[in-house]
Amino acid sequence: MEEKTRVDDIDRSMYDIRNEDRDAYRLGAGLTPELVEQLSREKGDPDWMREFRLKSLEIYNQLPVPDWGPSIEGLDMDKIVTYVRPNTKMQGEWSEVPQDIKSTFDALGIPEAERKYLAGVGAQYDSELVYHNLRKEVAEQGVVYLDFESSLRSEYADMVREHFMTLVPPTDHKFAALHGAVWSGGSFVYVPKNVEVEIPLQSYFRLNAKGAGQFEHTLIIVDEGAKLHFIEGCSAPRYNVANLHAGCVELFVRKGASLRYSTIENWSRNMYNLNTKRATVAEGGTMEWVSGSFGSHVSYLYPMTILRGEKSRMEFTGITFAGHDQNLDTGAKVVHSAPNTSSYINTKSISKGGGVSTFRSAVVVGANAKGSRSAVSCQSLMLDDISRSDTIPAIDVRTPDADVGHEAQIGRISDESVFYLMSRGISEEEARAMIVSGFADNVSKELPMEYAIEMNNLIRMEMKGSIG
Amino acid sequence: MSEALLDIRNLHVRVEDKEILHGVSLQIGPGETHVLMGPNGAGKSTLGYALMGHPRYIVTEGEIWFKGERIDTESPDKRAKAGLFLSFQAPLEVPGLTVSAFIRTAMEQRGEHLRIAQYNRQLREAMDLLQIDPSYARRDLNVGFSGGEKKKAEILQLHMLKPSMAILDETDSGLDVDAVRTVSAGVAAFQKDQERSLLIITHSTRILESLHVDHTHVLVEGRIAAEGGADLVDAINASGFEAYEKKSV
Numbered sequence: 001m002e003e004k005t006r007v008d009d010i011d012r013s014m015y016d017i018r019n020e021d022r023d024a025y026r027l028g029a030g031l032t033p034e035l036v037e038q039l040s041r042e043k044g045d046p047d048w049m050r051e052f053r054l055k056s057l058e059i060y061n062q063l064p065v066p067d068w069g070p071s072i073e074g075l076d077m078d079k080i081v082t083y084v085r086p087n088t089k090m091q092g093e094w095s096e097v098p099q100d101i102k103s104t105f106d107a108l109g110i111p112e113a114e115r116k117y118l119a120g121v122g123a124q125y126d127s128e129l130v131y132h133n134l135r136k137e138v139a140e141q142g143v144v145y146l147d148f149e150s151s152l153r154s155e156y157a158d159m160v161r162e163h164f165m166t167l168v169p170p171t172d173h174k175f176a177a178l179h180g181a182v183w184s185g186g187s188f189v190y191v192p193k194n195v196e197v198e199i200p201l202q203s204y205f206r207l208n209a210k211g212a213g214q215f216e217h218t219l220i221i222v223d224e225g226a227k228l229h230f231i232e233g234c235s236a237p238r239y240n241v242a243n244l245h246a247g248c249v250e251l252f253v254r255k256g257a258s259l260r261y262s263t264i265e266n267w268s269r270n271m272y273n274l275n276t277k278r279a280t281v282a283e284g285g286t287m288e289w290v291s292g293s294f295g296s297h298v299s300y301l302y303p304m305t306i307l308r309g310e311k312s313r314m315e316f317t318g319i320t321f322a323g324h325d326q327n328l329d330t331g332a333k334v335v336h337s338a339p340n341t342s343s344y345i346n347t348k349s350i351s352k353g354g355g356v357s358t359f360r361s362a363v364v365v366g367a368n369a370k371g372s373r374s375a376v377s378c379q380s381l382m383l384d385d386i387s388r389s390d391t392i393p394a395i396d397v398r399t400p401d402a403d404v405g406h407e408a409q410i411g412r413i414s415d416e417s418v419f420y421l422m423s424r425g426i427s428e429e430e431a432r433a434m435i436v437s438g439f440a441d442n443v444s445k446e447l448p449m450e451y452a453i454e455m456n457n458l459i460r461m462e463m464k465g466s467i468g
Numbered sequence: 469m470s471e472a473l474l475d476i477r478n479l480h481v482r483v484e485d486k487e488i489l490h491g492v493s494l495q496i497g498p499g500e501t502h503v504l505m506g507p508n509g510a511g512k513s514t515l516g517y518a519l520m521g522h523p524r525y526i527v528t529e530g531e532i533w534f535k536g537e538r539i540d541t542e543s544p545d546k547r548a549k550a551g552l553f554l555s556f557q558a559p560l561e562v563p564g565l566t567v568s569a570f571i572r573t574a575m576e577q578r579g580e581h582l583r584i585a586q587y588n589r590q591l592r593e594a595m596d597l598l599q600i601d602p603s604y605a606r607r608d609l610n611v612g613f614s615g616g617e618k619k620k621a622e623i624l625q626l627h628m629l630k631p632s633m634a635i636l637d638e639t640d641s642g643l644d645v646d647a648v649r650t651v652s653a654g655v656a657a658f659q660k661d662q663e664r665s666l667l668i669i670t671h672s673t674r675i676l677e678s679l680h681v682d683h684t685h686v687l688v689e690g691r692i693a694a695e696g697g698a699d700l701v702d703a704i705n706a707s708g709f710e711a712y713e714k715k716s717v
Contacts, residue, residue, distance in 0.1 A: 415524075417560045417562060419520075419522050420559065420562075422543065422548070423520050423521075423544045423547075423553070423556075424548055424553075424570075424574040424625065424629065425545050425548035425549045425577040425578050425629070426545055426548075426574055426577050427577070428543065428545065430573075430577070434562070434570075434573070435565070437564065437565075438563050438565040439563065439564055440564065441563070442564070
């Protein structure tokens with residue numbers, strides 16, 4: 001009975017494992033040019049990158065904190081330790097990863113996931129890669145998968161420099177500037193022309209140290225006619241000190257190429273997730289996003305796609321689950337800037353226990369995007385009377401020759417449906433979980449099996465104790 | 469009386485502010501098939517919902533006993549686990565939940581754990597019997613189903629869950645002749661098991677043609693107005709409910 005009436009005490013132990021701070025090295029809290037230089041020196045940045053960081057810091061200091069979304073007043077940048085490096089060198093073999101770090105990943109199921117489904121794992125422990133492995137067959141195809149620091153010293157250094165923060169410039173917003181100044185860790189992926197990577201590549205990000213921010217950078221270039229599925233999974237332990245995630249994802253989809261980028265984010269409930277993701281798609285290219293947002297205290301997340309080439313297309317499938325003390329502002333943006341492009345945005349949001357879920361979308365169809373099509377569909381489910389769900393769609397169409405549609409639905413779980421399932425012997429809690437899982441089904445269908453199961457478990461975990 | 473599988477004693481049921489049932493008593497023994505007839509608005513569906521424990525249908529007086537236990541305060545899932553089943557007049561659509569996954573979960577909740585191959589075989593057999601296309605197993609529960617398909621899906625659940633007491637609420641309404649025949653054959657197959665009891669709520673008699681009926685009850689304005697054997701069905705068929713409506717006033 002107790003379990004039924006308590007909403008807050010969800011067992012998150014699986015996600016809340018935390019090791020003793022074993023960090024060899026920590027930068028002082030607060031952000032100064034000296035600190036950024038020190039970080040740059042420690043990382044062995046090339047000169048251009050050091051300058052980029054300092055320039056970004058200047059921009060950061062000039063830009064205002066965004067005031068149009070959920071409050072981020074709880075975030076105190078002076079207290080965020082920007083860089084925490086685990087006490088281990090990069091590993092290529094699972095067996096060489098230190099035991100305590102390993103058991104954390106074991107608990108999160110990563111090695112097993114890797115064995116079964118994944119081509120490679122770049123698992124980020126705090127801000128640096130501790131484990132990086134790309135299966136042979138993928139490497140043999142010429143696919144490059146490097147941790148971001150290494151990419152700057154690799155033969156792809158010029159390519160990285162040419163693309164780095166060009167899609168998301170530091171001037172974009174305050175946290176993009178912050179990212180430019182203190183980014184650390186992340187992945188670089190290059191898929192050569194006409195190479196189809198059959199199995200998904202995966203990276204698993206995780207924060208550990210108290211008060212540590214995470215600013216990983218992901219840069220993916222899928223060359224002409226190539227194909228890739230990249231999975232980014234996030235999970236973090238829970239602390240009382242405000243945590244910040246200001247990662248940046250830049251995706252380049254070349255002519256005729258296709259990229260699917262899947263994410264399940266389950267940040268701890270004190271996290272400010274201010275992440276920026278953007279893709280540009282060339283002629284005939286395809287960009288697919290699958291995005292699940294479950295964790296964090298506050299999220300600002302609107303992956304953006306720029307359809308730059310004729311007949312390029314994008315599809316965004318997303319789900320957001322906002323529970324007690326969560327304000328998740330999520331959605332998607334698309335810019336049609338070539339003829340005959342198409343976009344489809346399909347999102348679901350669930351709010352419960354006073355959680356706030358806001359769906360924000362922007363569809364821009366330029367004057368040159370004749371014959372383009374866009375459809376936005378968003379459905380919200382509120383599980384009680386104290387939760388909140390908002391939809392804020394923006395549509396800007398500059399050509400008469402475009403087909404743009406939007407539909408939104410906000411609903412509740414009907415008592416009749418719950419009774420129907422219960423009349424077959426299913427408990428009320430299970431019945432509600434089944435209905436919510438069903439609501440999320442079109443998203444789970446898009447995920448690899450392993451992740452679909454994880455997502456369903458998350459929903460069940462969230463639904464547990466929702467009756468009271 | 470103590471042998472009754474389902475024993476309804478002086479049941480009064482209220483929906484919102486209105487009392488719909490004004491003291492209904494009815495006993496159904498193991499293996500018996502009862503028919504509950506009556507004009508529209510008499511409270512037939514109310515009785516079905518109240519028996520199953522719908523939260524909007526409040527029992528204000530009287531008792532419901534099932535298998536020797538008083539169940540009128542139990543939740544619907546507990547009643548179902550005890551062996552009670554209600555075939556809905558308007559089954560609900562549940563997007564994202566497949567017919568197959570739903571029935572399997574329901575069976576597991578009752579402690580029946582079948583291997584997947586065995587389960588699929590059983591489901592397939594039941595679907596064949598009811599002339600349901602096998603592809604429906606993977607479709608979302610009742611979503612986009614026609615009226616007839618929904619009713620067949622209810623009888624499919626009946627077959628898979630094998631309750632000891634099934635209440636069929638207007639299972640034949642809105643069906644064409646062929647569909648009635650198929651559903652009726654499905655119910656007949658369920659009835660073959662000597663231990664299983666049925667309460668068939670209907671205002672027509674088409675579904676009864678191929679079924680054996682033990683007792684008939686006529687519900688008018690929230691009260692049982694007449695009771696009899698299978699022949700009462702024929703009498704009502706011939707002359708309607710009018711005579712009973714007068715009697716109950």
